[in-house]
Amino acid sequence: MAHIHIPSEIPARFLARNKAANGVFGAMALIGAVSFFMQLGRDSQSAWISYVSNWLFFTSLAMGAVIFAAATTIVRAKWNWSLRRVSLSGVAFLPIAAVLLVPMLFLRENYFPWIEQMSYDYIVQQKEAYLNVPFLMIRNIVGPAILFTLAFWFAKLALRPDMGRLNEADLDAGQRSWRSRLMAGWTSQEEEETRSRNVMARLGPILVMAYALVLSFVVYDFAMSLESHWFSTLFGGWFFMAALWGGVAYTALAGVFLRGQDDFAYKAIGIQQRHDVGKLAFGFTVFWTYLFWSQYIVIWYGKLPWEQKYMVLRAGHGWGTFSLFVIVCCFVVPFAGLIGKAPKKNTKWLAFMAMTILFGLWCERYWLIAPTLQTSGYDAANMIFQLGIGVGFLGLFMAAVHWFFNTFPIVQIWQPPQFEETHEQELVHTS
Numbered sequence: 001m002a003h004i005h006i007p008s009e010i011p012a013r014f015l016a017r018n019k020a021a022n023g024v025f026g027a028m029a030l031i032g033a034v035s036f037f038m039q040l041g042r043d044s045q046s047a048w049i050s051y052v053s054n055w056l057f058f059t060s061l062a063m064g065a066v067i068f069a070a071a072t073t074i075v076r077a078k079w080n081w082s083l084r085r086v087s088l089s090g091v092a093f094l095p096i097a098a099v100l101l102v103p104m105l106f107l108r109e110n111y112f113p114w115i116e117q118m119s120y121d122y123i124v125q126q127k128e129a130y131l132n133v134p135f136l137m138i139r140n141i142v143g144p145a146i147l148f149t150l151a152f153w154f155a156k157l158a159l160r161p162d163m164g165r166l167n168e169a170d171l172d173a174g175q176r177s178w179r180s181r182l183m184a185g186w187t188s189q190e191e192e193e194t195r196s197r198n199v200m201a202r203l204g205p206i207l208v209m210a211y212a213l214v215l216s217f218v219v220y221d222f223a224m225s226l227e228s229h230w231f232s233t234l235f236g237g238w239f240f241m242a243a244l245w246g247g248v249a250y251t252a253l254a255g256v257f258l259r260g261q262d263d264f265a266y267k268a269i270g271i272q273q274r275h276d277v278g279k280l281a282f283g284f285t286v287f288w289t290y291l292f293w294s295q296y297i298v299i300w301y302g303k304l305p306w307e308q309k310y311m312v313l314r315a316g317h318g319w320g321t322f323s324l325f326v327i328v329c330c331f332v333v334p335f336a337g338l339i340g341k342a343p344k345k346n347t348k349w350l351a352f353m354a355m356t357i358l359f360g361l362w363c364e365r366y367w368l369i370a371p372t373l374q375t376s377g378y379d380a381a382n383m384i385f386q387l388g389i390g391v392g393f394l395g396l397f398m399a400a401v402h403w404f405f406n407t408f409p410i411v412q413i414w415q416p417p418q419f420e421e422t423h424e425q426e427l428v429h430t431s
Contacts, residue, residue, distance in 0.1 A: 032392005064247030065090030278344025329360025
């Protein structure tokens with residue numbers, strides 16, 4: 001195993017504030033809003049399909065990145081010391097996700113077919129203990145509230161020790177404001193670092209379990225329940241593991257971007273970090289395909305009509321080509337493109353593979369919902385509006401993480417003792 005060197009002194013580096021970038025993000029959000037309301041007037045069901053699928057993608061991406069940071073904390077990973085803060089940046093989108101969730105709580109028969117079917121469908125009636133509107137609203141308010149709160153707490157614990165190492169005179173007004181908030185009740189640098197390390201070690205597993213449970217409920221409600229006679233015991237796991245995969249891909253892509261913005265980040269996010277995050281991206285490519293195949297093969301050999309319908313809708317009825325495209329983006333391209341060491345170490349190629357994975361997952365979230373409600377087949381016009389709404393969500397996501405990197409150090413300054421190395425090495429800065 002390669003030795004991982006963590007510098008004894010890590011400088012505080014921030015992404016420079018950029019009004020032009022904020023203007024671009026605002027324009028993207030406006031495009032999304034206009035696309036949604038235009039589609040709402042044209043085809044309200046398709047508008048909500050696009051809205052929900054984009055919410056599922058970007059929220060699961062943000063949570064997946066945070067969980068990636070939590071998972072590497074739990075296992076005391078050393079290799080990602082310079083990427084841990086990059087993964088944590090996903091937490092900045094969660095307040096936006098909470099606000100965007102509110103309209104989804106009021107969706108009714110035009111989105112959830114089981115609400116109307118409850119009056120005449122015997123099979124749906126047997127699921128009434130779970131499929132009922134009051135319980136739907138309760139679990140989609142309480143569940144995300146608990147999950148997001150735990151994520152904020154974890155992020156606070158990770159950020160707080162850095163505040164004591166910052167020189168207030170070097171900070172701008174926004175950074176000083178957040179430093180003041182996070183340092184409320186401050187004791188001493190050593191005590192704060194010890195407390196954060198110990199609490200994060202206990203909180204991490206709780207956060208991971210809440211993540212798996214809540215994201216399973218969310219995807220059951222907004223995707224699987226739409227086909228009210230069909231179910232899969234792997235559906236929740238497939239969704240939240242894909243979200244973690246998205247978090248890994250996002251970390252790789254954002255890490256590559258930050259290398260080009262800061263000299264220290266260029267050195268710190270070196271060849272070792274790119275290689276290791278590339279290995280994880282490759283591994284989850286195989287795992288995503290394994291879970292997909294595990295669902296498909298059981299349906300195929302069982303040949304039960306109520307199990308086959310979900311796959312039949314996606315294999316035919318105008319959706320076959322789109323389904324194949326999802327598989328190509330989520331498996332064929334990243335699997336072939338990340339085999340071997342060299343592709344993982346190549347900065348531009350790793351970024352391209354990460355973007356391909358993220359685009360494939362974005363299409364997959366749409367694929368989870370649209371074929372069930374739009375049985376007439378793939379509609380190119382609907383996909384254009386889906387793309388427009390996606391641009392809006394992307395603008396909000398990028399604005400959130402951009403603010404995070406403007407406000408907090410892009411590389412974690414404090415390093416828990418279990419991550420420190422006792423030997424001396426030069427910081428690898430191979431491009």
